[in-house]
Amino acid sequence: MHTLERYYNYIDGAWKGADTFIKIDDPASGEVYAEIAEASVEDADAAMAAAQRCVAAGTLSSVSPAQRVTWLLAIASEIKALTEDAALVLCRENGKSLEVARGEFEEAARYFEYYAGMADKIEGTSIPLGNDYIDFTSYEPMGVSVQIVPWNFPPSICARSLAPALAAGNAVVIKSPEISPLAMTFLATACQRAGLPRGAINLLCGKGSVVGAHLVKHPNTNQIVFTGSVPTGQRILRDAAERATPSVMELGGKSAAIVHADADIEQVIDSVQAGIFFNAGQVCSAMSRLLVHRSRYDDIVERVCKLAEGLSIGPGIENPGLSPLVSRDQLEQVEAMCQRAIAAGATCVTGGERVSGTNGYFMQPTVLIDVAVDSEIFQDEVFGPVLVIHPFDTEDEAVALANGTKFGLVAGVFDIYLDRALRTARRLRGGQVFINEWFAGGIETPFGGVGLSGFGREKGQEALYSYVQTRNIAIRLKDA
């Protein structure tokens, strides 16, 4: 008789168990409290077959677009109905604050509403070729879209790809992360309750190196949408090359904010709080480097330090200023990276190590200065509540520092003079640049990276076109 809460995989419209279960712990206490069926390669094959049947039958692609609008709106409404229960599960399994967990499901519902609004507007063009021809394009679904999700925002990242994929008429097989997979099952429940046909969405939790890799290499995979780390993305791209499978890659970042001499300090401090301490810094687009004009440097280091030291630290359920990291491994990696930076000469102004006296995975909010620009901590993603602050003297120097990593996800500029802010923004490398508010924008604004941050765009109208392929039909008319 098991005493842990149990969760299952969703395949071909039904919930399915397994011989083995993956244990899930609570990051606030370190205690195992739930488990989820570990999908096997056979489960992956069953999910792929179900999705393929859906594609072959045209279940989503041959119906009137209005039907897809109806399904997507119904899914949004079911997500809203499940939000309170689902947010509690997400908060507990992931460690994140309840408020953030709730926000994730609200965002997930919004993705379905937003792309419902586009599902009946995927229009091709008519191309003039003279009177002897009729020529037009149409946007066709890719077929089976395999979507691989990371653990930092599982439901909202899942909805970000799932909603436009369904809007465009694809069938989807989702691989949830081994860490924090439970709350994503509520999205499958919402799809089931909304009456989405069986096979249109399948949700599997299994090992990335086994089930994830199998899905990537599967002959029926028509598209891969991957969100996760650079090394995994690179491995997937190598596998995808075998069949030239089209891919969207949403990878990591090392994003910088540039604070000009005339920046509004309150805007900067509010943005630092959101930019690096939201979700305990486990955000691909986190503000992990703050580049500050030398005239404001001492002042800003002091204010950021005060902010960090004033954050309440506690379990997600208490909506603290800083919640625990997702896992013991993550905590150890973040702490080790801080310790290596300090050993290499960085000054730790505050934090730098885990919170003692608890079994939870709590990392102290950390601010590092005097960091060499070619050092690991300035160049590589930490994925924790760790901020590097660095001074600059000229705009050219700031831009070179911001652009000087292998990543290019987002960037930010703070300045009361919009002409200078805009000039700087245009020089920054990245898919999105924020001016005067980190994370400005929303599900309506395209998001994605350049360089090792990946390629392809999610969010906004543009993302829909990641889930279709253009077909051109050219007709030769008979002479009159």
Ligand code: NAD
């Ligand atoms: P990860 O790369 O370890 O895992 C991501 C997913 O890939 C998991 O579901 C995992 O099981 C799966 N996977 C692992 N090996 C695989 C393989 N060989 N084939 C197929 N699938 C495989 O990443 P993570 O630790 O879960 O997430 C953190 C990373 O994700 C960070 O680098 C972060 O920046 C990035 N991220 C990017 C975005 C974005 O939109 N750009 C958003 C969130 C997170």
